[in-house]
Amino acid sequence: MPNLLRHHRLKLTALLLAANLGLLLHLAAGDLKAMAEWVWLDLIGEGGSALLALAWLGLILKSRPAGRVTNLLAIGLGCVFFSWWVDLLDEFIQIPDAITWDHWLESAPMPLGLLLLTYGLYHWHHEQLAISAQMEKRERLFREHRLFDKLTPLGGADYLRRQLELSLAQSSREQQPLSLVVIDIDDFDSINQRYGHAEGDRVLQAVTQQMLLNLRHQDLLCRLAGDRFVVLLSNTGETLARTLATELAQSIAHLAHKSRQHGERLFLSATTATVMALQESPENLLQRLNLALAKAKQPLALSA
Amino acid sequence: MTLPCHWYECDTRCIAVHQQPASLIELCLSRGIDSHRLLRGTSLFLEDVAQATTQISPSQFLVLIDNAQRLLAADDSSFLFGQRLLPGHHGAASQALALANNLQQALELLGELRALLSPLLSPRLLLDEQHAYLYWLDSCGLGEQRRFLLEANMTAVVAMSRRLGGEHLPWQFHFRQAAPRQIEQYWVHLGEDLHFNRPYDLLRLPRECLTRPWPQTVQSTAQVACQQARQQLQALGVQASLLDTLQRWLLRHVRQAPNLEHAAAALAMSPATLKRKLHKHGTSYQEQHDQIRLLVALYLYQLKGYSNDEVASHLRFHDATNFRRSFKRWTGLAPSALRQLLGN
The missing domain is CATH 1.10.10.60 (Homeodomain-like)
Known part of the structure; x- marks a missing residue:
């Protein structure tokens, strides 16, 4: 994403002005303390807190597109920062006892900021649920962005292995069958050769979308490696898994992908294989799946 | 008994940037990697890459590979790079490979032209009655990049044989390393017949696969390409x-x-x-x-x-x-x- 901070220029300017105003007010009303009067522990505590609040604000603004939830979070964190900032100024500048506005300046923004932040987080939660719904069939139970392949984006082999461990345990606990389908695009290398690797990447993305549309909501699609995908089917026996595999292969064959450069139709096909999980390790199951695929591909290799 | 001084060392500038390094750079750029970070420490600029005359040393190439691997942060980088390597973009040398009569001729060419086609890892073809063996030796002090280059070069040979021969061959793979975590990448990009913890890094193939004729060969053009490739090697000034x-x-x-x-x-x-x-x-x-x-x-x-x-x-x-x-x-x-x- 291009620099999101640019969209928040107004908010950042306002915060800078407010912090400056606070500083000027303090300087006008009070006297600078001598260095001997500084309480270092307070300085580090309050200064550190203010800096952290600023860092959170930066991270939030940098990672989120502009919008209502972002505004709530930003204003909330801005208030929190301001409150700590004024607190920090106290340590350097002695305000005469007669003046009371500095207490207001220090204490009022904090609860307001925390309220806004809480309200923002609550809405963030709802937003996250909406986004998670889009991740259906791509992730389950746990999220780890480092295990996601950047191209498609689907979970990679490591993500699949972790999910398999969970699902294998669950299926033996609940006495339910668990099946895996592997889908391998035929002759993918020649697509790369003829249309370029960038087109190959687009084919993988298109095929991913196509397969996601054909899956049930409880299924999980992962990209094993290259042009090979695996679907994890909980509570599914081998017969149903075969049907689903055939449907996936047919849907890929019917996907009328057009190349970007000349808009030419690419004819795709895929080989699939299915295995049902026994009492075994994820490693072993994947190995078996792979051999099943190799067998399914065999006649093709001979006829080529 | 002295040998002619036609070798290069890890700091000899003998690898044309617009060939193998450019494939890697292109792969990284297509994945949205920042070119400045990619070229950091290689003393290369993006403008140099398009220059036919720019050459880098094996050490610089290794720095580039290290950067690429770190920035791509994906298990399939070496394999994707390998797919782009052969016959590659080496002018006459690539053309000679692409027009080879059969796999044996292509592998012999690969060995002969290794300074051009595989400068960091040297392949050597060995035959017995039943099998052909292509084994790989570190020729530049690869250190941590050894595995990346092995994966890439083996993928390159397998992909080339499939493209030019038009069939999947029963390759067997032997690696000195232990079985890697990302074994799936090996399955998909190489094949199922994998053996780890072996005393050598090699590819093995039934011997009859070597001599099956390749469809696209044109005898006379192939001979000319071979001659030109040898001239190309001579112009490079080093052979190994x-x-x-x-x-x-x-x-x-x-x-x-x-x-x-x-x-x-x-x-x-x-x-x-x-x-x-x-x-x-x-x-x-x-x-x-x-x-x-x-x-x-x-x-x-x-x-x-x-x-x-x-x-x-x-x-x-x-x-x-x-x-x-x-x-x-x-x-x-x-x-x-x-x-x-x-x-x-």
Whole structure:
């Protein structure tokens, strides 16, 4: 994403002005303390807190597109920062006892900021649920962005292995069958050769979308490696898994992908294989799946 | 007995940037990697990449590979790079490969033109009655990038044979390393027949696959391309790396049990210089010598069916006990145990 901070220029300017105003007010009303009067522990505590609040604000603004939830979070964190900032100024500048506005300046923004932040987080939660719904069939139970392949984006082999461990345990606990389908695009290398690797990447993305549309909501699609995908089917026996595999292969064959450069139709096909999980390790199951695929591909290799 | 000084070292600028390095750079840019971060430490600029005259050294290439691997942060980087390598964009050399009559000719060309086509890892083709073996030796002191380059080069050969021959061949893969975490990448990009913890890095193929004619060959054009490729190699001025040259010399003289002084004399340099140069490549004479003796021992065992005593005397060991001890140091296994391991 291009620099999101640019969209928040107004908010950042306002915060800078407010912090400056606070500083000027303090300087006008009070006297600078001598260095001997500084309480270092307070300085580090309050200064550190203010800096952290600023860092959170930066991270939030940098990672989120502009919008209502972002505004709530930003204003909330801005208030929190301001409150700590004024607190920090106290340590350097002695305000005469007669003046009371500095207490207001220090204490009022904090609860307001925390309220806004809480309200923002609550809405963030709802937003996250909406986004998670889009991740259906791509992730389950746990999220780890480092295990996601950047191209498609689907979970990679490591993500699949972790999910398999969970699902294998669950299926033996609940006495339910668990099946895996592997889908391998035929002759993918020649697509790369003829249309370029960038087109190959687009084919993988298109095929991913196509397969996601054909899956049930409880299924999980992962990209094993290259042009090979695996679907994890909980509570599914081998017969149903075969049907689903055939449907996936047919849907890929019917996907009328057009190349970007000349808009030419690419004819795709895929080989699939299915295995049902026994009492075994994820490693072993994947190995078996792979051999099943190799067998399914065999006649093709001979006829080529 | 001296050899002509036609080798390159890890700091010789002999790799054309617009060839293999450019494929890697292109792969990274297509994945949205920042070019400044990618080229950091390589003393290269993006403008140089399009220049036909820019050459980099193996060390610079290794820095580039290291950066690429770190920034791509994906398990399939080496394989995607490998798919782009052969026949590649090396002008006449690539054309000669693409027009080869069959796989054997292509692999022989790959060996002959290795300074152009595989400058960091040198391939060597070996045949017996049943099988063809293509084994790979580190020719530039690859260090941590060894695995990346092995994966890339093996993928390149397999992908080339599939593209040009139009069929999937029953390749068998042997690696010195232990089975990697991302084994799925090996399945998809190489094949199922994988063997790890072996004493060598090699590809094996039934011999009859080598001579099946490739469809697209044009005899006369192929010959011209071969000539041009040889001229291209001559223009490069080097034919192999220093390590490669030493390894091949050791292979030829292994029966004389040569020492550092002999090798230095053959390479027309002082023993101290050779020692320093080997150190620069992160290796030593002992290591190179052991590696070659191990390969020869395995060759004699597996292909010639020699006994321990025969191998020991071939390699000029005093006795079989002495040889067994050395063998165990090279491989971690006694000869009998290793033969059993490789027997299946």
